[in-house]
Amino acid sequence: NAGVTQTPKFRVLKTGQSMTLLCAQDMNHEYMYWYRQDPGMGLRLIHYSVGEGTTAKGEVPDGYNVSRLKKQNFLLGLESAAPSQTSVYFCASIFVAGGREQEQYFGPGTRLTVT
């Protein structure tokens, strides 16, 4: 079991470039999340998905798009990167089972720098 993996681990972009971050989980989890972590801000939810083919906006969705074409994968896209998107990005997933609360399983994070 690899758990939650994120690709890439590090990336440097120039302003205006685009990129896609990949999150993959092998635990058959229904719900997946993308967060960004900035110093002093904690984790803020960008987008999330409650199942294959469905996505929803979180607290800070502007400038990002997501897709969940397969249950195990959740992609985060930046169409035109801006320096304000310099951050550490975390993916997480949970398994929703019969009334029992589950903790989120987190990926290792992707450190993105936009110059």
Next chain:
Amino acid sequence: AQKITQTQPGMFVQEKEAVTLDCTYDTSDQSYGLFWYKQPSSGEMIFLIYQGSYDEQNATEGRYSLNFQKARKSANLVISASQLGDSAMYFCAMREGTYKYIFGTGTRLKVLA
């Protein structure tokens, strides 16, 4: 309005002593969940402990316990017998609605030898 408040940006504790990290929350939901995560300097997020809003007893996991005071809307993390490896950032989080999570800004704990 901030829904999860961690008022201690940084804390120090002597090795082997207990420490309490504060967390207050704000929600109008009757059903919610409260979580604590640890983030060491290596960056990964490690789940520590969970408390459900309907749980009558405080949650405990080894050296971690959650002091849940529902009327005060507080969910403080207590770490007993602190170890050097406990030095890290600690985040309080709340599940509200249908599996949407909100995190606090964190408390940086430093354990002193």
